[in-house]
Amino acid sequence: MRKIKFYNALRVKLSIIAIVLIVLPMIAISLTYSKTVKEIIQNKYTGSATQSVYETGEKINVILDELEEFSTLIISNTTLLRMLAHQSDYSQDEFNNVLRTFITSRDDIESIDLTIGHNYYSSGVRKLGLIEKLNSSLEESSGQPIWLPTTSKMIEILSGRFDKLYFTLGRKVIDFNTLTEYGYISFDLEENILQNAYLGLLDNEINDYVEVFICDKEGRIISHPDKDRVGQTIQKEPYANEVLSDDNGHNYVLYQGDTERIAIYSTIQNNDWKIIQTLSTKYLYQEINRIQSYLILWGVVYVFVILAFMLILSIRYTEPLIRMKTIMQKVEQGDLTARTEVRTKDEVGQLGISLNHMIEEMQLLIDKLLKEEQEKKEVELEALHAQINPHFLYNTLNTIKWMAKIQGNTSVSKSITALIKLLRISINLGKDMISLSEELDYVENYIVIQKLRFNQSIHFIQQVEEECLDLSVPKLILQPIVENSIIYGLADERQEITIEVVSFLRNDKLIIEIRDDGPGMEASIIERILSGPADKNKFSKVGLNNVNHRIRLYCGNEYGIHIETELGVGTLVRVTLPVNRMNNSSGE
Numbered sequence: 001m002r003k004i005k006f007y008n009a010l011r012v013k014l015s016i017i018a019i020v021l022i023v024l025p026m027i028a029i030s031l032t033y034s035k036t037v038k039e040i041i042q043n044k045y046t047g048s049a050t051q052s053v054y055e056t057g058e059k060i061n062v063i064l065d066e067l068e069e070f071s072t073l074i075i076s077n078t079t080l081l082r083m084l085a086h087q088s089d090y091s092q093d094e095f096n097n098v099l100r101t102f103i104t105s106r107d108d109i110e111s112i113d114l115t116i117g118h119n120y121y122s123s124g125v126r127k128l129g130l131i132e133k134l135n136s137s138l139e140e141s142s143g144q145p146i147w148l149p150t151t152s153k154m155i156e157i158l159s160g161r162f163d164k165l166y167f168t169l170g171r172k173v174i175d176f177n178t179l180t181e182y183g184y185i186s187f188d189l190e191e192n193i194l195q196n197a198y199l200g201l202l203d204n205e206i207n208d209y210v211e212v213f214i215c216d217k218e219g220r221i222i223s224h225p226d227k228d229r230v231g232q233t234i235q236k237e238p239y240a241n242e243v244l245s246d247d248n249g250h251n252y253v254l255y256q257g258d259t260e261r262i263a264i265y266s267t268i269q270n271n272d273w274k275i276i277q278t279l280s281t282k283y284l285y286q287e288i289n290r291i292q293s294y295l296i297l298w299g300v301v302y303v304f305v306i307l308a309f310m311l312i313l314s315i316r317y318t319e320p321l322i323r324m325k326t327i328m329q330k331v332e333q334g335d336l337t338a339r340t341e342v343r344t345k346d347e348v349g350q351l352g353i354s355l356n357h358m359i360e361e362m363q364l365l366i367d368k369l370l371k372e373e374q375e376k377k378e379v380e381l382e383a384l385h386a387q388i389n390p391h392f393l394y395n396t397l398n399t400i401k402w403m404a405k406i407q408g409n410t411s412v413s414k415s416i417t418a419l420i421k422l423l424r425i426s427i428n429l430g431k432d433m434i435s436l437s438e439e440l441d442y443v444e445n446y447i448v449i450q451k452l453r454f455n456q457s458i459h460f461i462q463q464v465e466e467e468c469l470d471l472s473v474p475k476l477i478l479q480p481i482v483e484n485s486i487i488y489g490l491a492d493e494r495q496e497i498t499i500e501v502v503s504f505l506r507n508d509k510l511i512i513e514i515r516d517d518g519p520g521m522e523a524s525i526i527e528r529i530l531s532g533p534a535d536k537n538k539f540s541k542v543g544l545n546n547v548n549h550r551i552r553l554y555c556g557n558e559y560g561i562h563i564e565t566e567l568g569v570g571t572l573v574r575v576t577l578p579v580n581r582m583n584n585s586s587g588e
Helices: 010-020 023-075 078-085 092-103 192-201 240-245 286-332 347-387 390-407 410-426 436-454 479-489 523-531 543-555
Strands: 109-116 119-124 146-157 160-175 180-190 210-215 221-223 250-256 260-268 273-280 433-435 457-464 472-474 496-506 509-516 560-566 570-578
Touching: 023 109, 023 160, 023 180, 023 192, 023 250, 023 260, 023 273, 023 286, 078 092, 078 160, 078 180, 092 109, 092 119, 109 160, 146 221, 180 192, 192 210, 192 221, 240 273, 286 347, 433 436, 436 457, 436 472, 436 479, 436 496, 472 543, 479 496, 479 509, 479 543, 479 570, 523 543, 523 560, 543 560, 543 570
Parallel strands: 457 496
Antiparallel strands: 109 119, 109 180, 146 160, 160 180, 210 221, 210 273, 250 260, 260 273, 433 472, 496 509, 509 570, 560 570
16 A cells, blocks of 8 residues: 555644634633623622712711701700690690791701691691501600601692602600600601612613612612602512621622622611612623624634535545445445445545455455355255266156056055155255245145154145245245144144145235144244254254245345244244245246
8 A cells, every 4th residue: 555645644634624623712712701801890890889889878878867867956846845745735736837947947858747646737748648557666666766668648739639759757756854755756758859869870871771779678668760669578589688688788799680680789877778779780791792792793604614614624525435335335235346436545545445455355255155155066966966866766756656556556656646746846956946836735745645654634724815826935945844733733642633824915925824733832942943053954843943044045034934832722833925926937
């Protein structure tokens, strides 16, 4: 074999392809770059956003502190305390006027309500409906400011009525000099005051990604740009437990909602409210996602180019292998004239040359074996003819038959006639296939001789479809089966046996069934019969295996015999053969 040049070597070509294939490294670099940049953006943004939320919380804390200080001034006002100490000396209008003087000094307070026992005084916007029940936390307080959740209240301004959201500061009114408890005072403030404080955390351009709101320590929403959300709870949100359990801190929580999001929060120290900003990471990663989209787009284009390049190369270098595979399949089917076409000078080309040489050697070897086998067969035939001249024996038996007829010995004449017919088929050495009709004649003549031999009753029945008689079958396949039935059927001093031969066509196959009513056989005997090697010198017992082997040799492995037996019932041997029509040549 000639040495392959360096630039023609398949290994070199595959190495070049491997260098070209940088798709996987490109993907790995792209993913690592994207992940790293996203982490940097997340850390930078969350640090900045956390500080903004904290500062907004501090601003709201200042607002609430100022309101609490204002409420302290009111409940410690000497005029109000004197009126409360002598409540019966003052009318409803006088109390309302005092409250009005307080409310006029503040723009953010919508109304002030004072509850003394069963008496109720109010100043500010007019609220409609029943007087609200006092909050339990306010009743249990000791005079400290209590911030109550935001509620919707029906108010009347001029001739119009509408609902408005208020969050409330409530306090128990106590004279700290005498520690006398008089009642309760509450300040209603418009919810928009809180919203205006955190509007700076919102941006019209990112409203689809950002949510900002305030909730109390139980998770009830106090203020929200979406007013329908006010009063709802965040307890079921993925971040709720971590946020609400942090009493004093400000931090952020990564969680998974409909998309990956960040919840940034800060605690309003005044009343343990939480200001929370949630943000979709999609907004954070907008720019990097855009860059990544471009990378993916160009990466896909690049991958398709690489795939096209690889496809062309694979076709070029695998086509010879496919051709060789086709040639090898033809050789497997027996076509030793097939040769592969060699077009390249690399390893694949050398493989094709070797394949062609191998097929040529196989052809020569097979021709040699066939010639030797033919010569061997001719030698065997010559030896057989040398031992006995079948035609001479045939003519001699025919003469004896007529002598027996002349002398009136019909039984001898009949048996010799049957033997002559058997011999006529047996000596036809050049003919391996005969018609089913001829095979059945052979079996009938064999049974004639066996009846004389055993002197017992052998009943032979044929049920053969007419169209089956002219089909060709391998010679001498039914006689060993019938012989096996007679040997086993007449064992143990049995006096008679019935053998039935049935033949029919099924699914383009010739089926011949030989059934007897003998004693049957054990499964181990059947297995031994069919598993042993074929022996041309044995025609009973193991002869069944010989028949099976010959059928497969002549017709193919899908054909052969199948045995079904049952002790005390009988045996069925089913022979399956291809449907072959007899030709006109006699072969003799």
